[in-house]
Amino acid sequence: MTLQLATTFSQLSLSHYLVLSGLLFVIGLVGFLTRRNLIVMFLCTELMFQAAAIAFVASGRYWFNFTGQVFVIFILTVAAAEAALALALVVLLYRRRSTLNADDWMELCE
Amino acid sequence: MTSAIAIRIVEMLPAVPAVPMADVVEATSHWWAGFILWCPLISLALCGLCAAFRVKSKLPAWITVLSLACSFVLTIILGNLEDVPERIQLFEWISVDWVGGSFVANFALYIDSLTILWMSFVTGLGTLIALYASEYMETDVGKGYARFFSGVSAFLFAMGCLVMGDNLLMLYLGWEGVGFASYWLIGYYYRRPAAVAAAKKAFIVNRIGDLGLALAIYLIWSTFGTVQYNELITHLDAGTFAASYEHWSVEAIPYLLMLAAFGKSAQLPLYVWLPDAMEGPTPVSALIHAATMVTAGIYLIARMYPFFLLEPTSLHVVAWVGGLTALLAATIGMAQYDIKRIFAYSTVSQLGYMFLGLGVLTTYGASYHVFTHAFFKAVLFLAAGAVMHGFAGQLDLRKLSGLRRMKGWRIVAWTMFIGCVCLAGFPFTSGYFSKDAILAEAFVTQGPGFEALGWIAIFTAFLTAYYTFRVWCRVCAGPVHFEPGDELHDDGHHDEEHEFHPHAPRFAINFVLVVIALGALLASVPYFMTNEVSEIKGGWIADMVNDSTAAAGIPGHEEHPGTIAHDAGHAHHGSILGMDPHVAMYWISGVVGGIGLFLAFWLHLWRRQDADRLRSWLLARAWIRWLPVAMENKWYVDEVYHALVRAPLWLLGHIAYGFDRYIVDGLLVDGTARLPRLIARWFQPLQNGLLQSYAVTMAGGAALITLLMVLMMQFFEGGSVQ
8 A cells, every 4th residue: 555655656747746736826817817805816826826836846856956946935935925915905905995806996007 | 758758748839939029118117007997997887886876967977087088198198108119917817828838818908109099089089978978868867877878988998908908818808898888888778679679780790700800819829829919920020930821820810800800890791780880879879889999990900910911812802892891881871861870871981991091001091090080970970969969869861951050059060060071081181181091002002903992982082072061061051940850858848849949069068079070170280290200191190000010011111021021012103193192192082072072062052952853863764763772772781681691590590490399399309208108008908907807918928928938949849859
C-alpha cells in the first residue's frame, strides 16, 4: 500500500501540478467574473494567486531551481499585504452604502 | 611650446601707435569745462523736481536759461584759451582689458576749434531759444512747462556729449540722447495723434541711421583698436595702419557713417521725419530741428573727415545726395501752405547744401553754412512761432497777411525779413557768403558730374529765394487780413465768437528775435576778417575748421601724409563761364537770388491773383499738371515709402502673427496637447465602472499574449529544428 502510494506519487509528473494550477486559476477567474459580492471576488483573486504559487513551486522542483520557491514567498507576502488593504477597503465601502455589490460602485470609474 | 604661445600673445596684442599723439594737450586743469555738460544736466534734474512738486511758475524756464547761459559763457572762455586742441578727462567711463585687446572709452572732452565752433552756437542759441520758450510756452505753466524745459535741458546735455566727446562712444551716447530728446519734445503735445505719430516716425527713421553709426563704431574699433579721436587721427595721419587701408572695413566705414549722418540730418532716403517733426512746439523746431541737432550729421562727417578722404567715392555720394536733397526739398517747399512746413523743407534743403559742401571738399563752406543757417533758420522759426502763438495756431500763409502793418507785430515782420534775406542768399548777407563758398567749390573740385551738381545747386538757390519770400510777402506784407487758427487758448481774454484779437508777442519773444536776427546779420562778418592760419577767405571760421580734424578738405591746406591725396582736385582749378568760380559765384548767385526774389514779390505781393492764375493755368494743362500736383503732395515720397516699406512690413507682421497664432500656437502647442485627449476618447468607453468587464479585458489580453507567445515559440522551435 505504502509502496503503491509511493509509486503513484512518483508517477506524478509536472503536468499534473500544472493542470491543478490551471484548474484553480480558471475556478478563481470564473468566480471573479460571475460573482458580484466584493468579498467573494476578493477570495477568487486569492485563489488565482495560489494557482500561480503552485505552478511556481512545481516548476522549481522540476528544474531544481529555487527561484520558484522564492517567488512563492513573495507571492504570499504580497497576498497578505493586499488582503489587509483590500479587506479594509471593503469594510470602508460597506460602511458607506451597507452593500457588498460591486455594481453599486460603478461611478468610481469617473 | 612656450615660445609658440609667447608669439601668439604678441600677435594678439593691440598694435601700439608708433607715433606719439600728435599735438593734443592733456589739460586736466580745465576740469571746469565739464560744467558745459553738467549745467544742462543739473537743470534737467531741477526741472524734473519742479515737475514732481508741481511748481506753478516760470521757475523751470529761468533754471534752464541760467544753466544754458553758464554753458555758453564757459564755452566762450574755453574757446579763448590758447592751447587747443586739448583733451580733458572728466572721469573713467568704460575700460575693459583682456588678453586679445582692450576697449577704452573715457568720459573725456576733445576740445578743438571745430568743437568750439559747434558748441558756441549750440549753447548760445539754446540759451536764447529757452528764453523765447519761457514766453511761448506760458499757457502750459504748471502743466507741461517743467516737462518741456527738462526736455530742452536733456537735449543740450546730449548735444554737448555728441559734440564735445573725446571718443565715438560718447558721440554715440549724445547721438542717441539727442534722438531721444527730439522724440520727447516732438511728442510734447501727446494728446494730439499727429504729434505722437510724428514723434514715432522721427525716432524710427533715425534708428536706421543709428544702425549705421553703431556698425561704423564697431568697425572702427575692430580695425584700429580704439575709438578715441586723437588716436584715430594719429593712426590715419601716420599711416601706422597702412596694411588695413586695403581692408574692406576702411572702405565701409565712411558709408556707414554717411548713413548715420543722412538719418540725423534728414537727407534723401531718410529725410521724411523732419517735416513731420514740426508737430512739436515751435521753439523745439527752431532749436533742435533747424539750428542744432540736425547739423549733427554734418559734424559727424566733418569730425571723421579723414576716413572719408581715404575713400573718395564716398564723398562723391555725399555730394550728390546733398545736391539732390537740396533740389527735392526746395521744390516741395515751394508748394506748401503751412509756414512751418515750408521752413522745415527749407531746412532739409539747406542741410543738403551742407552735405554738398562736405562732398566737394569744402568743410569750411559746410561748417560756415551750418553756422549762418543756425541763426537765420532759428529766427525764421521763432518768427513763425510768434505768429502761431499770436494767431491761435494759424500757420496757413493764405490766411495771414500784412503783419508788418499791424500794431505790435513789426519786430516779428522785420526780423523775419532779415531771416528771409539771409536764407535767400541776398547779396552781402551771411547766407550769401556761406552758400557761395559751397556753390563755387562745386565748380572747383573735380568729381563725377560736380559741374552739373553746381548748376543744380544754383537752380536750388533760385527756388530758395522764391519760396522764402513767398512766405514773407504773403504773411508780412500786403493788406492786413487774418483768420485765427483752431487752437483757441482758454485764458478768456478774447472771445472767439465776436472778434479775434491776435495777441502780439511781448518782451521775451521780441528780444530773442532781435538778438538772433542781429546774429544772423553779423554772421557775415567773419567772412571779411583776416585769416591767421589758412590762406583761403573766411576769417576765424575758416581758421577754426582748418585747425580741426575736418581740415584736410580745405583747399590749400597741406595734405595729411598717409591719406589718399586729393591734389588732382586742387591742381586743376575749375572755372565757370571762363571765370574763377569764387568770383563768378558772387554774381551768379546774386542774380539768381534776385530773380527768385522778384518772382516772389510779383506773384505774392504785387499781383497776388497772378499766382492763382498761374496755378490754375498749370492745372489746366495735361502735360504739366503733374508738376504742381506732385510738388504739393511732396512728390508722394511718404506714399511711396508707405507702399514700399510700411505696407510690406505690415503684411509681413500680419503673416508672422498668423503663423504664430495658428501654426505655432494652434497646431503645434495646442495640437500636441489635444492629441492625447483625442486618442483617449477612442478608449474611453472601455472604462465603464464594471469591475467584471475590466477583468474580462485583462484576462482576454493575458490569454491573447499567452497564445501569441505559444505560437511564436512553436514557430521559432520549428524554424530551429527544421
